[in-house]
Amino acid sequence: xxxxxxxxxxxxxxxxxxxxxxxxxxxxxxxxxxxxxxxxxxxxxxxxxxxxxxxxxxxxxxxxxxxxxxxxxxxxxxxxxxxxxxxxxxxxxxxxxxxxxxxxxxx
Numbered sequence: 001x002x003x004x005x006x007x008x009x010x011x012x013x014x015x016x017x018x019x020x021x022x023x024x025x026x027x028x029x030x031x032x033x034x035x036x037x038x039x040x041x042x043x044x045x046x047x048x049x050x051x052x053x054x055x056x057x058x059x060x061x062x063x064x065x066x067x068x069x070x071x072x073x074x075x076x077x078x079x080x081x082x083x084x085x086x087x088x089x090x091x092x093x094x095x096x097x098x099x100x101x102x103x104x105x106x107x
Contacts, residue, residue, distance in 0.1 A: 009035060 013030060020027035043061060046052040058065060 005035060 017027065017029050039061060043057055046057050046060070047054065052060075054065075057063075
């Protein structure tokens with residue numbers, strides 16, 4: 001599975017470079033990024049730009065922290081679909097995204 005993802009990422013990087021070089025022949029490849037960086041970007045954008053609450057984002061990304069850790073995470077099995085779907089679908093359709101996103105340097 002990871003080999004297929006790596007291949008897809010290489011193809012995406014190559015296509016992005018091709019499109020950039022069509023506009024600017026001197027364009028260079030994107031800085032190093034990983035598919036997991038897209039998860040970080042999604043969470044940041046959903047919270048900062050769309051105003052989606054952290055517990056909703058945690059459910060949407062299947063992440064557990066303070067909001068759903070401990071007793072709540074063990075006993076509350078609700079998927080929160082009613083609270084997750086509307087803000088995310090509205091934001092995906094209507095929110096402006098930056099034209100280019102350069103990920104932070106690798107940690």
